[in-house]
Amino acid sequence: MNKHILVTNDDGVLSPGLLALAHEMRILGRVSVLAPDRNWSGGGHVKTLDRALRVREFLLADGTTAFGSDGAPSDCVALAMLGYFKEPIDLVVSGINVGANLGHDVTYSGTVAAAMEGTLLGVPSIAFSLAGADHRMFTEAGRVARMLAELVLREGLPRKTLLNVNIPAGLPKGIRFTRLGHRVYSETVRKEVDPRGKAHYWVGAGPPLWEREEDSDMTAVHDGYVSVTPLHMDLTDHQMLQKMAGWQDALATKRSPRPGKRRLTPAKRTGSR
Ligand code: MN
Numbered sequence: 156m157n158k159h160i161l162v163t164n165d166d167g168v169l170s171p172g173l174l175a176l177a178h179e180m181r182i183l184g185r186v187s188v189l190a191p192d193r194n195w196s197g198g199g200h201v202k203t204l205d206r207a208l209r210v211r212e213f214l215l216a217d218g219t220t221a222f223g224s225d226g227a228p229s230d231c232v233a234l235a236m237l238g239y240f241k242e243p244i245d246l247v248v249s250g251i252n253v254g255a256n257l258g259h260d261v262t263y264s265g266t267v268a269a270a271m272e273g274t275l276l277g278v279p280s281i282a283f284s285l286a287g288a289d290h291r292m293f294t295e296a297g298r299v300a301r302m303l304a305e306l307v308l309r310e311g312l313p314r315k316t317l318l319n320v321n322i323p324a325g326l327p328k329g330i331r332f333t334r335l336g337h338r339v340y341s342e343t344v345r346k347e348v349d350p351r352g353k354a355h356y357w358v359g360a361g362p363p364l365w366e367r368e369e370d371s372d373m374t375a376v377h378d379g380y381v382s383v384t385p386l387h388m389d390l391t392d393h394q395m396l397q398k399m400a401g402w403q404d405a406l407a408t409k410r411s412p413r414p415g416k417r418r419l420t421p422a423k424r425t426g427s428r
Pocket of ligand 1: 165166195196197252253266
């Protein structure tokens with residue numbers, strides 16, 4: 156019954172957030188660490204196909220052994236689960252990230268992408284992020300991570316579902332189960348000129364603004380609660396798909412055959428008519 160837990164992150168294998176997470180996971184089972192050898196924050200869901208991946212051994216600050224790869228966080232998870240470690244993995248945990256991953260951050264976040272990769276490979280996976288950059292808070296955040304990981308090890312997660320957990324700065328008031336909030340985009344592009352007179356650009360320099368919605372992850376963390384959001388890997392908009400049944404006819408009438416070309420066979424209609 157000794158569970159094998161994979162610990163990874165996107166801040167790099169030597170991040171204090173990973174150290175805190177690995178420390179707590181060792182209370183729950185056997186831990187293997189395979190994480191990027193540099194900071195991949197904002198790297199999103201990556202699959203490196205154009206080059207080989209290298210893995211080096213690292214010694215963490217607590218004297219434990221970890222492995223660092225020159226791949227992305229999602230590459231590390233694939234590598235770990237598809238054979239780098241001989242024994243099968245029962246749980247993937249990613250983090251604890253320095254800084255929250257709320258709302259649409261989840262599509263940019265390497266922390267969340269690592270958990271997504273674990274989910275796609277069929278193992279329960281959780282992403283952990285700490286709001287703010289106060290490293291002293293990793294100890295408390297680690298405890299929260301252990302509680303949730305223990306629950307997931309016991310109860311499991313449905314297929315294609317992962318958990319995105321954000322921990323507030325300071326002592327949490329409690330836990331809220333939330334949905335993704337909405338950022339109010341104030342993104343900007345700043346143009347600057349380098350010493351050689353060439354222009355370059357900085358994107359995303361706007362202040363982080365958000366809408367206050369009662370059940371959102373952003374509101375929970377802002378109010379001082381741990382936010383736990385279940386995410387699903389089926390990104391299909393099922394409501395829209397239903398509405399698109401009517402598009403078949405609209406597209407069929409607009410499509411005229413090109414001169415000299417064979418007429419296209421209309422696609423099979425779905426739904427009863
Ligand atoms: Mn990060």
